[in-house]
Amino acid sequence: MLCAAFLLGQVALGNDFWLRPGQYHVSPGATVYVHRLMGQQFKGERWTGNSQRVAQLLHYAPNDTVDLTQVATQQDTLQTTLALNEAGTHLIGFTSTEASLTQTASDFNTYLKAEGLDQVLLTRQRRKQLDKPAREAYRRCAKTLVQVGTATAGSFNAVLGQALELVPEQNPYALRPGTSITVRVLENGQPARGQLVHIWLKAGAANQPATVQNVYTSGEGRVLVRLPPTPVEVLLTTVRMHPHPNAKTADWQSAWASLTFGLGKSGRR
Secondary structure, eight states, X not given: OOOBOOOOSOOXXXXXXXXXXXXXXXXXXXXXXXXXXXXXXXXXXXXXXXXXXXXXXXXXXXXXXXXXXXXXXXXXXXXXXEEEOSSEEEEEEEEEXXXXXXXXXXXXXXXXXXXXXXXXXXXXXXXXXXXXXXXXXXXXXXXXXXXESSOOOBOTTXXXXXXXXXEESSOGGGSOTTOEEEEEEEETTEEOTTOEEEEXXXXXXXXXXXXXEEEEOOTTSEXXXXXXXXXXXXXXXXXXXXXXXXXXXXXXXEEEEEEEEEETTTTOO
């Protein structure tokens, strides 16, 4: 049974990172620029990271897999313009290198509560660290799905081996409007149980506010995503955190995962 707690509205979150193609629906042979965005509540600005922040960039076409990491990082500016020649559903996956930041005690505690990281909060309380700043080392693990033509074969459910990743079990581009899909949350390939996932839904223009559903994964690491019958852009985000294996580097090590796709005419530019 899927465990879900649906809370529509806005919540205070950290800075999410996600991929947004110029168009989610294109014809075979199209060239698509994939935007790298960072922000809150599905409102994003251009990510300023350069090619040195890229650990891996993969393109899963329906019948081919291309590692774009070397090509995308030959220059200082990250290159994410892709030629989508094959009809079907394409998956683009991005993983960043590890970066670090330090937050005040208040900001870090608020962030932990918003992301459902209760165990980390309890550990800080047990260690009498709730009034201490925190050093966090984090990685970004992002995916996006692009539909090319009308064929729905593809690698939509490929497991990339990211530290944390969202894996849809059905192809959203193959479903009737208004149906649901299940998405697995995997940490190093294993189901992440009791994991909070934010499901952002944005309909209409890009500047329209988004709604959010806060859902916890089942014992098998699954969440149910209910899709509206109208065009919509979808963003799923989740965060996992553990004590850093090297206390000299940071106090905590986290991975931020995201998945985007757009149904109907949503997401066109």
